[in-house]
Amino acid sequence: QVQLVEFGGGVVQPGGSLRxxxxxxxxxxxxxxxxxxxxxxxxxxxxxxxIQYDGSNKYYTDSVKGRFTVSRDNPRNTxxxxxxxxxxxxxxVYYCGKKAxxxxxxxxxxxxxxxxxxxxx
Amino acid sequence: QSxxxxxxxxxxxxxxxxxxSCTGTSSDVxxxxxxxWYQQHPGKAPKLMIYDVTxxxxxxxxxxxxxxxxxxxxxxxxxxxxxxxxxxxxxSHGGTNNFVMFGGGTKLTVx
Numbered sequence: 001q002v003q004l005v006e007f008g009g010g011v012v013q014p015g016g017s018l019r020x021x022x023x024x025x026x027x028x029x030x031x032x033x034x035x036x037x038x039x040x041x042x043x044x045x046x047x048x049x050x051i052q053y054d055g056s057n058k059y060y061t062d063s064v065k066g067r068f069t070v071s072r073d074n075p076r077n078t079x080x081x082x083x084x085x086x087x088x089x090x091x092x093v094y095y096c097g098k099k100a101x102x103x104x105x106x107x108x109x110x111x112x113x114x115x116x117x118x119x120x121x
Numbered sequence: 122q123s124x125x126x127x128x129x130x131x132x133x134x135x136x137x138x139x140x141x142s143c144t145g146t147s148s149d150v151x152x153x154x155x156x157x158w159y160q161q162h163p164g165k166a167p168k169l170m171i172y173d174v175t176x177x178x179x180x181x182x183x184x185x186x187x188x189x190x191x192x193x194x195x196x197x198x199x200x201x202x203x204x205x206x207x208x209x210x211x212x213s214h215g216g217t218n219n220f221v222m223f224g225g226g227t228k229l230t231v232x
Binding site for chain 1: 221
C-alpha cells in the first residue's frame with residue numbers, strides 16, 4: 001500500500017534553514033509528480049510546491065519563491081523540501097502528497113502524516 | 122494567490138443530506154475540470170474524497186457526491202453518519218500562477 005513518511009521537522013530560528021524529507025513506498029515513485037502542502041496551526045490547507053515525476057518542472061506558491069526548493073531522488077524514493085530564510089509565518093505542519101493516478105497534476109491522492117516546522121526565536 | 126470561498130461551517134442530523142459550496146472565479150473553478158474535495162479529521166492528514174469535479178476514488182462511499190455549476194463547485198454528503206464529522210476542503214487548479222488553490226475549509230458537524 002502507498003506510504004509517505006515525512007522527516008526533518010523541528011524548531012528553527014527566524015532566518016534559519018531546514019530540510020524536510022518524504023520517503024515513499026508502495027508505488028513507482030519515479031512515475032508520479034509530488035506535492036508539498038502545509039497547514040498552519042488551527043488554519044486551512046495551503047499548497048506549497050509541486051515537482052514533476054522526473055524533476056523537470058517545479059511550481060511554487062508566491063510566498064515561498066526564492067526561499068524554498070523542492071527536489072527529488074528517484075532511486076532513493078525520496079522527496080525533499082529545502083527551506084531557507086524561514087519566517088514565523090512558515091510555522092506549519094508540512095505534508096507531502098502524491099499526484100493522483102488518472103487525474104491531472106493538481107490532485108493529491110495520498111498524503112503523509114505531516115512534519116511540524118516551528119519558526120521561533 | 123487567493124483562496125476559494127467556502128462556508129466556515131455546515132451541519133446536519135444523522136441520515137440527512139448536507140451540501141458544501143466552493144466558490145471561485147472564471148479563472149479557476151469555472152475554467153478547469155480539476156476540482157477536488159478533501160476530508161480531514163482532527164490531527165489527521167487530509168483524505169481525497171472527490172477529484173476531477175465528480176469522480177470518487179476507490180473506497181469512498183457513494184454517499185459522497187459532487188458537482189459544478191459555473192464558478193461554484195459543491196460537495197453533497199447524503200445519509201450523514203457520525204464519522205462524516207470533519208473539515209472539508211475544496212481545491213482547484215487556477216492556471217500557471219495558481220497551480221493549486223484550496224478553499225478555507227468547512228467544518229461539518231453531525232448533530
